Amino acid sequence: EEDYRDKEPMVPSEGSVNxxxxxxxxxxxxxxxxxxxxxxxxxxxxxxxxxTGFNYEKAFRDCAKVCSTxxxxxxxxxxxxxxxxxxxxxxxxxxxxxxxxxNGRCDGPCKKMRPIQELHLIGLCExxxxxxxxxxxxxxxxxxxxxxxxxxxxYETDVxxxxxxxxxxxxxxxxLLGISxxxxxxxxxxxxxxxxxxxxxxSTDNCECSNQSSRSSSACTCAxxxxxxxxxxxxxxxxxxxxxxxxxxxxxTLEKACAYVxxxxxxxxxxxxxxxxxxxxxxxxxxxxxxxxxxxxxxxxPIDFFAKKESLNIVFDITK
Numbered sequence: 381e382e383d384y385r386d387k388e389p390m391v392p393s394e395g396s397v398n399x400x401x402x403x404x405x406x407x408x409x410x411x412x413x414x415x416x417x418x419x420x421x422x423x424x425x426x427x428x429x430x431x432t433g434f435n436y437e438k439a440f441r442d443c444a445k446v447c448s449t450x451x452x453x454x455x456x457x458x459x460x461x462x463x464x465x466x467x468x469x470x471x472x473x474x475x476x477x478x479x480x481x482x483n484g485r486c487d488g489p490c491k492k493m494r495p496i497q498e499l500h501l502i503g504l505c506e507x508x509x510x511x512x513x514x515x516x517x518x519x520x521x522x523x524x525x526x527x528x529x530x531x532x533x534x535y536e537t538d539v540x541x542x543x544x545x546x547x548x549x550x551x552x553x554x555x556l557l558g559i560s561x562x563x564x565x566x567x568x569x570x571x572x573x574x575x576x577x578x579x580x581x582x583s584t585d586n587c588e589c590s591n592q593s594s595r596s597s598s599a600c601t602c603a604x605x606x607x608x609x610x611x612x613x614x615x616x617x618x619x620x621x622x623x624x625x626x627x628x629x630x631x632x633t634l635e636k637a638c639a640y641v642x643x644x645x646x647x648x649x650x651x652x653x654x655x656x657x658x659x660x661x662x663x664x665x666x667x668x669x670x671x672x673x674x675x676x677x678x679x680x681x682p683i684d685f686f687a688k689k690e691s692l693n694i695v696f697d698i699t700k
Contacts, residue, residue, distance in 0.1 A: 488513030488530045502529045550605070550690055559604055604630045606683050607691040610641045615699040623647065623696075630684035634674070637683050638694065649698065655679065657697035660686050671695065 461469070484496045487507035499508040507529050509517075517530035520538035528538045533556070540552035605627045613620040624645035628637050635655075642651050659671035674694070678686075686692050 484508055486510040486513060489517050489532065502531075502534075505529050505531065505534050507531045507534065547689070550607070554605055557605070604684070604690065606630050606687045608637055608641065608683060609691070609693050610638065610645070611693065611695045613695050613697045613699070615697075620695055628683065630687070631682050633680055634683055634686065634694075635679040654696040654698070657699075659695045659697070661688075661693045661695075 482496050483493045484499055486492050486494055486499065486509060488509045490510065490513055492510070494510050496508075498510055500511070500514060501508055509530055513530045514527075517535075519528040519530045519535055520542065521527055528534060536556055537553075540549055540556060543549040543552060606629070607625065607627050609625040610623040611620040612623050624641045626641060626644060628640065632640075635651075638654075638658075639651050642654070647654075655674070658674040660674055661671055683692050
């Protein structure tokens with residue numbers, strides 16, 4: 381019997397191992413794998429290292445290279461700034477020029493210059509009011525539910541409009557317009573109803589005295605507002621309707637005042653035809669029963685001659 385303990389163990393040689401591998405690879409299909417976007421054949425070195433023939437390092441390196449060069453969402457790495465660098469960037473940031481930030485004067489009681497961004501534009505009067513005046517200055521609420529204007533003149537006008545007495549309200553408006561409330565002095569002539577109205581003062585509403593000769597007495601005439609209401613009467617309808625109402629200076633003649641009313645109201649008929657049948661209430665009330673027919677010589681007289689209690693009502697009969 382042979383003693384196997386004295387013999388060295390049999391170790392397969394390298395050639396025999398390679399032969400076994402080549403036999404196994406002949407039976408299977410040759411493996412191919414992508415590395416850089418193309419198909420390459422597996423090398424002997426790769427099969428020794430990984431056993432599958434796939435080179436992971438090359439594959440990931442090539443993918444990272446392609447993504448960094450062709451990716452549309454490539455963005456630089458965010459840069460971190462210190463506090464001092466952020467402050468420097470804020471100082472260097474562009475700012476609007478001083479020409480853009482304009483200042484305007486407040487129309488309220490303060491009358492201060494403020495940036496136009498802080499001023500509020502009020503509706504109809506178009507006054508620019510600052511926020512401080514909107515809170516502190518007095519104003520009157522309007523009928524629409526909004527707030528009035530804190531401007532001094534607008535506030536006084538709103539206060540005058542809230543007066544329930546028509547005569548007091550009319551006097552307040554005259555005071556705001558700078559019209560004297562004193563009645564004109566009458567001359568010592570027989571016709572006490574005539575007034576001296578200088579033509580030079582018709583363009584202004586202020587009180588001006590007419591310098592007459594030493595023989596005639598000097599009279600001072602003061603213009604005041606007369607509330608004129610024009611009515612149209614039709615016998616077929618048996619009632620009159622209001623055409624237009626407006627306040628006019630007292631020195632306007634009756635013809636000029638009626639022409640202005642017809643123009644503002646947009647009347648379809650002419651004043652020339654309406655003058656033939658015009659009537660004025662004797663007591664000044666529109667509901668009066670006694671009416672005075674307007675004669676030809678009445679049209680050149682001022683409306684103050686016919687006014688009663690600072691109002692004048694005239695009716696035009698348009699019955700066909």
